[in-house]
Amino acid sequence: MTTAPPTQPGGDFTLRPIEDEMRESYLSYAMSVIVARALPDVRDGMKPVQRRILYAMHDMGIRPGSQYRKSARIVGEVLGKFHPHGDASVYDALVRMAQLFSMRAPLIDGQGNFGSIDGDPPAAMRYTEARLAAIADELLADIDQQTVDYSDNFDDSLKEPRVLPARMPNLLVNGSSGIAVGMATNMPPHNLGEICDAINYVIDNPTCNVDQLMEIVPAPDFPTSGRIRGVAGVRDMYATGRGRIIMEAVTEIEDMPGRNSNRQRIIISELPFQVNKATLVEKIATLVRDKTLVGITEIRDESDRRGIRVVIELARSAQPTVILNNLYKRTALRSSFNAIMLALVDGQPQELPLKDLINHFVTHREEVIRRRTEYQLGRARDRAHIVEGLLKALDAIDAIIETIRSSQDVETARNNLVQQFDLSEIQAQAILDMQLRRLAALERQRLDEEYNDLLATISRLEDLLQNPQKIRAEIKRETREVKRKHADPRRTVIIREELQEQSIEQFIVQEDVVVTLSQRGYIKRVPIDTYRTQRRGGKGVRGANNRDDDVIMQIAVVNTHEQLLFFTNKGRVYPLSVYETPNDSGRTARGTLLVNLVPLQPGEHVQTMLPASRDEYNRLYVFATRNGRVNALRPGQLQNLRKSGLIAMKVLDGDELVAVRPAQSDASIILVTEQGQALLCPVTSVPERNRNATGVIGIKFKDEFGGKDHVVALEVVNDHEDEYLLVVSEKGYGKATPLCNSKGEPVYRETNRGGMGVKTFAVDQSDKLTGPVVDAKIVTSAEMNDEEGHEVFIISARGQVVRINLAEIKVVNTRQTKGVIIWRERGGDDSVVSIYCFRATDYSQDDPALQDGAAGTALAQAEEVAAQADSQYEEGEDEDVDEDTADDDIDDDGDGDDDPDTHVNGQAPLL
Template identity: 55%
Template structure:
């Protein structure tokens, strides 16, 4: 018997089941069902977008087979069934499911009639243009990466999105013991609310609802009643009534009319709706309807319901609203992961979570850019010193027996600094010093005045200089590039040191996203409504 099996520990079955169930529940909640409040994505959506980026499947590149992407996602990041991943990709490409599609699909991706999409071997995809905003700056250490399921790859734990994705496209999911159902919104309105919160963090729901009057569904329609919207935005829970957009058309001179449907409530299957209306007419639960036909085409949705002569169209229409999905209820339940825990969040909390994420992303990006700028400035600084003393440098290199001896010779002398002094006075002596660089290198003061001692990195960069860089024109380019990088370093330091400057960067980037992608509201908000009956 192995050593581990010699001791048997009694375990309370109730405790073990409770702990195992909690572990399973949290795994489903965090790993599958709920979106992150920061980037608005569930792990599968995040993995699809990251895999597309790694494949080079960008919006301005040729389409790739969906099967290729699905294979990459399940092979590298998402060890689940291929149908789950493909269904996710399909939904991200459906204009009637997403307010702003994240995947640009080519082929049959289903329809509002509930038609199934073509198999993944037939369809092709690439990233939608707006999706690049979710991945912007991901290569600048803006987010943490974690090992994938078999620790052979790395994937982002969250995306550094410039887009308030969770509110813009919404999300739905059923976890263990909880669910989420967040409606989509208009991008321009959500970013206006973000900008207003940056200007005044004390804004309440009443002020925010003036900027975000309600959901904005991809299938348009009409949202009735503002009280339900207000309750949902204030508490995180509520319900809104969505109605189809309809109008009445005359059929002939004898007074016959038709109800024409041009927009449906969100997530309503058109084919099933027509079947339901026909069934109600056969069962005589709906009266006054003589003909029903679907005239939808590539130009848009159009369902015609012809009425008997003498029927009051408004009464028939209200019966349709009452008995069919021409009116539906969208239950809002804004649950998302915040700091790794599922929480019920109101409108302001969701906006704040996104803005805090943006602040962290911009700070991390600025630190990365500052480090890279300092590394480049350090090299250019050494080259500028070498160019100011070009004859002595060439003589030293020609007299050395080996590259190592030349490098040590360059490092062993204190060189006249040339233009470097003036540029460093403008930026500060340590502004261009890399973090890992000790103070023994760089400018130093001595009995003979100010001198410059080259580091190993700088000396190697001087040895690597090509001869054509010694021409007067190339020397001028090096000096100008060094001056620009010094100015850039000052700018980056200012962003990190001044909170107002950081907010200005956030504001500029949000405004840029709004100006590039914002569009008109599709869903009309109606203040209130009343049903019309025969008695009326």
Template identity: 45%
Template structure:
């Protein structure tokens, strides 16, 4: 089926072909183009009733042939232009739509001015719809109500008396109950209207006249803004501060070539009547430069501390055009649906002093995180799309700030010029009459004789005109002059008035000739209005707008992350595990299936990045808060549900970090002793299917990844009980897609257990499968070149089992040891004996016969954290994050 546009095109083509006698039937179609065009014809009466034979016309039938598409297009165009010009869009000169202009004009004509009492709103509405605006009374009343609302208009134009609605969305009382009159500021829009400053046009029935535009002595389009939806276009101009707008107008008058940035020193941005905060200046600059921009407006919120460690969020200002009642309902709904569990109560604290909303938080809630959630999920933060569309000479145009001010200034120039011409004409007419008075007074005896000797007024006027060369107006004025004007005092008054008029006439002529003087008059009158009606700015301007990310809604806290050999991962608070002395039995941390055990355990911030290194040599990236939170006994979520791992691919190493500095590196170690160093900034990217982290030889696998800085020492330990230490400078930096070099040589029946960064003053902690371990000072290990077998670090026996885990620790550290069956022990390092390299070690953890140690994580106590801060040492992002102290656990918490 053909679209309307295609049908119109074919119909036009058919009409042209028929005129050339070359129409042919359509090939392969059951309907010819001529038949299709014929079917598009409709019968409609002509405007003048002439008889035209049409497609279906018969004798005596009044029809008109027309194409449906063209007729619809023309009719809709007329309708749309009527909506655009006469209803929905404001004029760039006075910033008013026709209905606003008619309301103000009707109230002014009826005398409902600020110096008169309030008048019933129904009377005003009746005047408007009866004289100028033949539409619905409710539409006119609603418009008048908005002009009176201080939370809708930056400078209200109507002074309402009664219930004119509220910011809560309450509607105004019926028009028969309310009263209104023009506000003082509205009189500035109407000022000089009686001095022929603007053109008038007939009203809808041509019985009266109404102004096409108001003089508008201040830039109302910017001050009060405008919003409206026309046909195919819309306008949304934010309100501005009156004083700032006038200052910008004066700057434009002084320098027409001023830049937008310079204008923004006087007019930095919109100023909403409800206050709030505009986030960022880019949207404002875009709107002022191009006429279109996007603003982010936030409520004004403050965080107050209450007793018992609780906090409250107090909302004192809300964004423009936000319904406060609906905002409260939305807040209650989010609390009821447990989307904001941190909130304990919501108070409506509105009174005659303000519209405060008080949001009480629970004891452990973080106010800033809750505030971010409120910005994300409620209208405490909204977007305001600026479209600065207005009518210029009856044509809709999207205007920049400079263009708006330019057209307003041109309008003011015309208003002042026309007012000056009007006053010049009045002054010249009065001076002309006074000249006649002076002539009559100089010749009063002869004038009286002529009048007394004349039979009629007409004869007296003719004789006076002939004798003194007077005009008809002067003659009429002399004939109507009272006798008291003949006194000497009156003559002096006439002469003084004439002298004053001649000064005014000279001034008016200078104004019309000197554009600089004309501009100065505009500036002076604008500054007078600013002094009279200017108010301080209500809306604050803040820094760049920041999108509310998911991370902003997550409280930053330390969590324990565990990952099992089978690939189950979870996070839980560090306070789950309580501190125990050396040799403790521990408590159940993870409930696991048979043959599964915890492989990775560490402490990290919820806002850190998680880098997962797989056996395939790839790296995947997640945020810690993206990992599922689970209980202490829960197994967790399979990593294959979080990462796109291939078949047979498992995670072999995990690292957490908050940043990716270029001068720090990741050091990789494989089971066969290969090592590689790569700059961290190469991993500051993500891809759905992962990035290549390291190339591996067949049969080899990744066992350790650590952050390393320039000059640090690296230590590697093998299952054969040997350790080797060498400087990171032994390995040059390589790219991601490389294999690396030999770091440690191990026998065929052994493998590398792990690799750590050997920091000065630290100890090497090793532990066997059966829980026997020890710590040895790093100073006892000689530094070698990479690639050697190393020196012995522990004497192993069958009773104590194979060497299982190695870690670098400090005396003030605490370690968390986890076994294959999920038993966790948290114990201070200071409780573990410090022994030489070739000793056997002591029992660190009581391990069951069928269990074995699989993982160890290092955490810092509060004391260690303070000590490190005093010494200026860095704290490792992965292993040295402060653990919070927790209270005693009950017997049920012990395994």
């Protein structure tokens, strides 16, 4: 015996678990949203609200070419008859179907403000007017011929179509977007002509694949034009129903007119689909204001009715390619369309590839044509039946007239006609309704012609129904007609090359910078024009607020797209991109500890910082240690550098690496010591080794220095007759000595490695006047003559940096002198620690990382700051040359004795 469920006061209802009630209610709600609101039907590509708007306008007679009607009236008609969900939802849908930037083929012809690509809202519905667009007729064609099913409206007072006949493939042409419950659709628009061709192709080739279809429909075609970058995502979408399409704006870099012709600007003329132009411009302005983007001076929106035009003016020093890359990366100028081709198939949501979408549309058109044919066949048969009766009546017109006249009433006359002349009731009624004018001979001829035409039509329609191939041929014919009437050229350009993974250099401004490295390991970079040019003897500008025990040891003028190689005292090498170095806004900033950027080991510090393009890793590098050992690293050993570093040369205990230089195998190297000795030898005399080699003896030190001499510089010599050795001492004395004199005779004779070298600088042994040699560089005659604006940086222990032209430095033809003062101490205990020659040959314009040939200007062409020197050249300083030419006990041929190999008339040559 069962017990009835308990009842509650106030009514009869049943208690049930809340989980069941929530599940069923949620599923009902979800299905309502999916089927009746958010997702389009695969057949006509319309959501219910869109379908109801078009049908209501069709029912109201607001056709293409007719008078516009107020949108409020249309919305009211839709609300009152078909869609009781609020006027906002109806008007929003109507507005979108009228927007040229939202629909590839707008279905509504709007008059008034229907919004803009800037996100401006449309005017209120009472101000705007609308009518059906011409192409909308293709969606509603034959709707009055029983081609689709109807259902009751919300109050069962009217009928509305469940789907439109849709002669046009609207789902693919205009796309669709909508968010349902647990699913969403996002279908891109396409070109009508391409889709029509694809439909006919699928009908003729039902076994075609996606690649064959993509020859006809290569990609979506957006109403805002733009570009599509790569087709891999498009193919995924067409093959699986999901894909990611990369869209780009159309931009152009052009020179500014008039007096600003030396400046450039970026013009944006087309935008990616669904990008808000006003928001885009605001985003760019925000990036400029926040200093995320530099080099932009002005942004203007010059768009009008003729199209989009956004002008981005650039500074003179700006690099358009880099700025454009940053705009693509940081703004919606490059955006993605994540396609989900989801639609309702028999009321069920399905993700559909392109071919399935076309097949469903063709199946729908087959059903529409079949039902239309059946309707037309029925009408033709009915009319033929009536015409047949009329023709019978004309054959016996006298008897029929007599029968009608003898009948008591119409009903009797109809019955008598049926009985006496073998007519149907319909035929008899048609005879009774026939006008007397039909008795004319010409009318008889017209009835005969109509009857024959009707028989032919009936035969054709019956044959059409019996032959599916002819139905498909009819679909092709109508599709071609739709294309002929409404197709237009493709708007979106397809760039088939896929978007490659972009290197960070593409987003880094190419500029010449000064990178400094202090003794305590602080590194920083500042723009090249931070240091102003001075005359020799100037006291310089502050290069860094270093601590008293810190010294700027390394300086390099490089481009931000180059790399730096850090060779340490332990013989290891570490790579670092220039743009990874800290960009300090002021020259006096200390910088960042290099150990935070490069994984230096305990007790390891950088001895040489070399700029290098990525194609220079395969070069020959020559190493020199403090104790005079040298090594030539075989090319290719630094080709695969890791961030963690590599051993470049194995350094012996008690020794350390001093310098590294890239060199050609036919070049020479020169070693310079603290006590002013210099040894010149060919690179070939240094055997090429692998990275773990300890090297060989390069230079020996004289006993007279009591073991206090060490190597301070290593330089590469490429042209003996055109190069100078620039030497600077601790107290600021310096000179440039030619490697060969005016007669082409060597001042520094090339010897084998392992010798003691020759005197190149007269070091004051008391260390009070000149101090020991601290650095030496090789410079060319062109650089010394200032033909290219070559300069030299002189760095002091207190961080002072003097920037002077090389032409300011005294050229001394004798080796055994101390030169002239090129740096002067200005208070406090300060001294020179290093120099750096700023020359065009240090800069490679062939760096493959520089895109589109937009290489930064050569260093020799860098804009110099023409400031007056803080300290003027003092009269008489050029006389500060030591004419002591004693060259006794100098082993200048490396054979271990004091006797030079070359004499003139029994005397040592005057060098």
